[in-house]
Every structure is written in structure tokens, then in C-alpha cells.
Amino acid sequence: MRTVPFNRSETDLLFFVSASLNDRTPMFANERAAQIALDSLQFFRRTKEIALYGYVIMPDHIHLIVKPLAPLTLSKFMRRFKTFIAHSLDRGSI
Numbered sequence: 001m002r003t004v005p006f007n008r009s010e011t012d013l014l015f016f017v018s019a020s021l022n023d024r025t026p027m028f029a030n031e032r033a034a035q036i037a038l039d040s041l042q043f044f045r046r047t048k049e050i051a052l053y054g055y056v057i058m059p060d061h062i063h064l065i066v067k068p069l070a071p072l073t074l075s076k077f078m079r080r081f082k083t084f085i086a087h088s089l090d091r092g093s094i
Contacts, residue, residue: 013067015074016065018063032089048069049077050072
């Protein structure tokens with residue numbers, strides 16, 4: 001991951017994020033799992049923790065164009081997002 005320039009804060013930037021499942025299983029091919037991911041993204045957007053500019057949920061990975069809003073950082077958002085999905089699906093890490 002590229003570091004943020006010294007004269008910018010992370011909340012000034014948009015990020016294109018690709019996240020794959022650990023074992024590349026097509027978990028999001030399951031409608032329930034995909035809906036949980038979508039609901040989680042909408043939750044973060046509604047609570048003004050992120051600005052969500054675009055997303056694609058594929059069977060075994062997800063793409064996001066996202067801007068974390070202060071005080072949330074990108075890494076904290078991704079950790080919370082993935083943890084919520086894993087707990088909701090009663091899975092280990094994703």
C-alpha cells in the first residue's frame with residue numbers, strides 16, 4: 001500500500017481498494033453474504049464514516065472506491081468492515 005504524502009491526510013484522498021477472500025472461495029456468490037457486505041457498506045456510508053463512490057461485489061473479491069472520513073482511517077475501516085462480515089457469516093477471517 002502506498003503511503004500518504006506528508007502534506008496530505010488520509011481523509012483528503014480517495015482510495016481504490018481490492019480485497020480478496022483468504023482462500024479465494026466464491027463466498028459472495030451466496031446472495032446472503034453479498035447482501036451482508038452491501039448492508040455493511042451502506043451502514044458506514046449512512047453513519048458518515050466513509051464516502052462511498054463506487055463498489056463491485058464479485059464472487060471472491062470486492063472493489064471499492066472509498067474516502068475514509070475523520071477520524072476513521074482506511075485500515076480501521078477495512079478491519080471493521082471485514083470483521084463485521086466474518087462475524088455475520090460465522091466465519092474466521094476473510
